[in-house]
Amino acid sequence: MKRFKNIIKISSQQTATILAIVMFVLMSFTVTRDSKTTDNNFETVKNLDIFYTLYKELNLYYVDPIVPGDIIKTGIDAMLISLDPYTVYIPESKVEDLKFMTTGQYGGIGAVIRRKGDYTIIYQPYEGSPALEAGLLAGDIILEIDGKSTKDMPSEQVSELLRGEPETIVELKIERLGEEKPLDVEITRQEIKRNSVPYYGLIEDKIGYIALSSFTNTAGTEVKDALMDLKENHNIESVVLDLRGNPGGLLIEAVKICNMFVDKGELIVSTRGKVAQWDKEYTAFTEPVDTEMKIIVIVNSSSASASEIVAGCIQDLDRGIVLGQRTFGKGLVQTTRELSYNGILKVTTAKYYIPSGRCIQALDYTHRNEDGSVGHIPDSLITEFTTKNGRKVYDGGGVSPDVKIEIEKLSMITSSLIIKDFIFDYANFFKLNNPTISDVDEFKLTDKDFEDFISFISDKDFDYKTKTEQSLDELIEASKDEKYFEDAEEELNILKDKFAHDKEKDLRLFKDEILEQIAQEIILKYYHEKGAIMFGIKNDTEVAKAVELLKNENEYNLILQPKN
Known part of the structure; x- marks a missing residue:
């Protein structure tokens, strides 16, 4: 009886909540373009009532106890993921993560962590961070946090324990390479700020380079400061803006960055969605920094959202050249809405359109396949647009670069060494035995270093399959399915032996590639992200191609002209 009374009490509270939601929904439809408002309102009320009564029955009769927060969160997440992966519910406990994505700031120790085996390790302490000042090193295994064991603890939970208010203390017990006993480390948390521009500098005479890794609320200011410094102190006449791996962020920061290179009043991007009052055109609102400087924007398949606004704007206005690989294709805009109990809904409210009028959204979430999967925009719906100079460009699939560069793929053995963490582990071993190294410009690994690496992995267990071996395995399976294997078994086995990889041979064959990966990891340990960039x-082929084009004015200008 007591349990039933509790359920009745909960139910009455939920009824009030449902009614409040219904009232909100009813009001919300009045500002949309939907002509079937009445029908939609009835469906909304009907289904909210079904959801509420279903939950009430579950809570009354399900055989095991139900945790209300967990089951409702599961329902919310399932509902939102059916729309698109960007519309998400953020509970109060995760709001700090949203703050970090938009500002690059959080309270913590300042280190990248990741799972390795049963524990989480320090992958890389940030330069100047509390973690680095406390003496944490890459490769340190976190055994305990404030006396709590982290064995089998998800990295996300470890991250939550490491974060906290600035000036508070967190105590770690770590295991370190070369130390016989665990070490106790006390760290005072601080406000951590990750720069959107991790590095900028001169790559050739009068050619600047700016790496932009995110679009937080300081991205525009950081890019402008870098650009002004390169202009005033290095007299640059052209710039490479590197957006590879940049997942995007705040739309307004993309507008600010484009604004630096185009005339005031020029349309940069527009957004259009269901709520007409929220439709907006973003134009260059301040005087530019430089409208004559040659620009090359480097992108890849991980350049998304705000990165695509910048690349697409530069391309559509023929303000510069886009180089690399086709971008990700995220043309959706999210808005945050405050919810009760300090939760937040990040909801897709519009699509964005770059100056030519095209939307670069690649996946069609509106028209899903029968199995619920999402397909690309079909070719039949791809539309042609033109840039300011009249060059042909297309919607529906990211920003296609003006100069395509094939991505350089690593060999299977190098990929295996990276995946197994042997290159990461060797870099930590190297630093343990070499307190200092030469400057970034002068650092180079020797043949002796390579032999040391070979010795280091000699007792390590790793293997891989080459693409040839994978293809041969598929051929053998197909021959078995089609009943040809018995007749060709001897020949197929000869081929299998012929193409079987030899680890020792491959290590020597791909020596230069492996050494480059090792050197990159070692530089990261000593000189952090800036040094690694x-x-x-x-040795970056895309940067080299960008420099080549910037030094050849005729070729640069020719690319920006329409093809007959």
């Missing part, structure tokens, strides 16, 4: 630029 500086080192990586030296």
Whole structure:
């Protein structure tokens, strides 16, 4: 009886909540373009009532106890994921994560962590962070946090324990390479700020380079500061803006960055959605920094959202050249809405359109396949648009670069060494035995270092399959299915032996590639993200191609002209 009274009490509270939701929904439809408002309102009320009564019955009669917060959260998440992956519910406990995505700031120790085996490790302490000042090193295994074991604890939970209000203390017990006993480390949390521009500098005479890794609320300011410094102190005449791997962020920051290179009043991006009052055109609202400087924007398949606004705007206005691989194709805009109990709904409210009028959204979430999967925009619906100079461009699939560069794929053995963490582990081992190294520009691994690496992995268990071996395995399976295997078994086995990889041979064959990956990881350990970017630029084929084009004015200008 007591349990039933509790249920009745909960139910009355939920009824009030449902009624409040219904009232809100009814009001919300009055500002949309939907002509079937009455029918939609009835369906909304009907289904909310079904959901409420269903939950009440579950709570009354389900055989095991139900945790209300968990089961409702599951229902919410399932509902939202059926729309698109960007519309999400953020409970109060996760609001700090949203703050970090939009500002780059959070309270914590300042380190990248990830799972390895049963524990979470320090992958890389940030430069100047409390973690680094406390002496944490890459590769340190976190055994305990404030006396609580982290064995089998998800990295997300470890991250939550490491975060906290600035000036509070967190105590870690860690296991470190070369130390016989665990170490106790006390760290005072601080406000951590991740820069959107991790590095900028001069890559050739009068050619600047700016790496932009995110679009937080300081991205525009950081890019402008970098650009002004390169102009005033290095007299640059052209710039490479690197957006590879940049997942996007705040739309307004993309507008600010485009504004630096185009005339005031120029349309940069517009957004259109269900709520007419929210439709907006974003134009360059301040005087530009430089409208003549040659620009090359480097992108890849991980350049998304705000990155695509910048790349697409530069392309559509023929303000510069886009180089690399086709971008991700996220043309959806999210808005945050405050919910009760300090929760937040991040909801897709519009699509964005770059200056030519095209939307670069690649996946069609509106028209799903019968199995619920999402397909790309079909070719029949792809539309042609033109840039300011009259060049042909297309919607429905990201920003296609003006200059396509094939991505360089690593060999299977190098990929295996990275996946197994042997290169990461060797870099930590190297630093343990080498307190200092030469400057980034001068650092180079030797043949002896490579032999040391070979020795380091000699007792490690790893293997891989080459693409040839994978294809041969598929051929053998197909021959078995089609009843040809018995007749060709001897020949197929000869081929299998012929193409079987040899680890020792492959290590030597791909020596230069492996050494480059090792060197990159070692530089990261000593000189952090900034140093790793500086080192990586030296052997970057896409940066090299960008420099080549910027030095050849005729070819640069020719790319920006329409093809007959």
